[in-house]
Amino acid sequence: MELRWRVSHLPTAWMSLLRWRLCKVMAAIVPKTAAPWVDFCSVDKYYYIVRADLSCYMRSTNFNKGEDLNVFSLHPSCGNGDHYLAHEDDLFYIIKGTSYRHVSDMSKGDDAVVYSLHPSCQGGDHYLSAFGKFYIIYQSRGVYHRTKNMATYEDGKEYSLHNDCKDGLYYFGVKDYYYFVKPLNEWGVQYSRCTNFNTNERGETFSFHPSVIGFLPGGLGITHGPSAGVWNYIKTIRNDSQDHITWTDKVSVKQGFDKEKMLPVENNWNISPSVSGVPGRLATLLTKSQFFLSTSYGGFSVNTDRENWNSLSVDGETVSILLDPGQEVYVWQYSLNLGSEAVLFCRDLKFEAPTECPTENPLLPAKH
The missing domain is CATH 2.110.10.10 (Hemopexin-like domain)
Structure with missing residues (x-):
């Protein structure tokens, strides 16, 4: 698994480990x-x-x-x-x-x-x-x-x-x-x-x-909730020593599309085999197109072609971080949500001091 990650060196202070930023958007049917x-x-x-x-x-x-x-x-x-x-x-x-x-x-x-x-x-x-x-x-x-x-x-x-x-x-x-x-x-x-x-x-x-x-x-934005980009807390890395150290370890994260959460979308549909050879393929296409829509229609206006839409896996990525004495860093992963549910776990990781929750959108903008 290839992950995208960066480190930000910022002042240390206490914050809730579950803090995350949810972009407020609307939902409507696209005319x-x-x-x-x-x-x-x-x-x-x-x-x-x-x-x-x-x-x-x-x-x-x-x-x-x-x-x-x-x-x-x-x-x-x-x-x-x-x-x-x-x-x-x-x-x-x-x-x-x-x-x-x-x-x-x-x-x-x-x-x-x-x-x-x-x-x-x-x-x-x-x-x-x-x-x-x-x-x-x-x-x-x-x-x-x-x-x-x-x-x-x-x-x-x-x-x-x-x-x-x-x-x-x-x-x-x-x-x-x-x-x-x-x-x-x-x-x-x-x-x-x-x-x-x-x-x-x-x-x-x-x-x-x-x-x-x-x-x-735009329908999934109404039935499931508007799309949002969310930075999810993964773990804390801390240097309790009086020396500069290089922390090296594996960070385990989910990566890909959680198809199981979207399968119920297809429950009342009789889908022709020519449309989808496997369960969930149509739900996958609908979810992907929902994220592409603008926020006016419950989308997030992002291009997710580079993300893994084929499966959901839990993998580890080895990372090395130089830490100052007493420094504490939180690890965050970016995901795309429908309503309160994370359905697409992206490859982006970010390392921040406890005073900061990431706010940026690392995905490419959609070209409407």
Whole structure:
């Protein structure tokens, strides 16, 4: 095991051995505008959440009750879409730039046909289908376009979005309803249903099941708690002599990802073997992506590619420290937490005098 460590020579004073610094952050679901690789869609009795960044998607028959949660792999030809929607013709529509393709199964990508988007259907913030028509929402303008055909703009018309329908994080539709995901509030993560975006007719609100929230970008920050970088006390090194000494010994520390703590995330999911050959792999990807997010969404905005995500081990590293007479040094290790739980034990060690708890973040910043 390769550890990163440094020594700081500072004045000696008493402090609690369990002192640690926790960065206070918030948690929220990442909106479509900040997560172009994520989208919702639905058709017939099924509802879908596409995580193109993780090359998979979730299917459910009820987001509110968390029923029939199945996770499938996303075929490479269906990845990297700007928007995903499903129509009553049992086809999935994947929009990229100024064109779209439709397929019957996103895990296979067969029978694909590509069309150009009509100019009046281009540049939308959200796309969905309901009532046999396609809807393109221009959220910043507070309007939406409705048409029978996105290639020809047949029967195309523009409408104003009702005020109650303007703040959706994601939009999707089924045969007889529109849905939109609401920003996090005192009632948690919710989604609304209505039959008319222009009037918010028959508006009704539902809560997402926790097992569904965990699959959303930013969801682990809500179900488990916001991310934080924590320096954990390991041991004390002390020179009780009147001479300068070089202390040499092994420091035993945990290193890697504690997959067992995150396995419960997958408990209510039926995961296709093509998504994950081993239990916990999807939970690992979700946790890693959570840490990458900004603090606004319960992440920590760090790149953890250099850390060990494959396993958790306890190893020893031999270190040598020059100590002054009577000097006392505390050994700290850096970890990343979800809420109060340490789940990723990093390779960084630091040696400080008792008056100091490390405060720096040794990991590389995420490049969003």
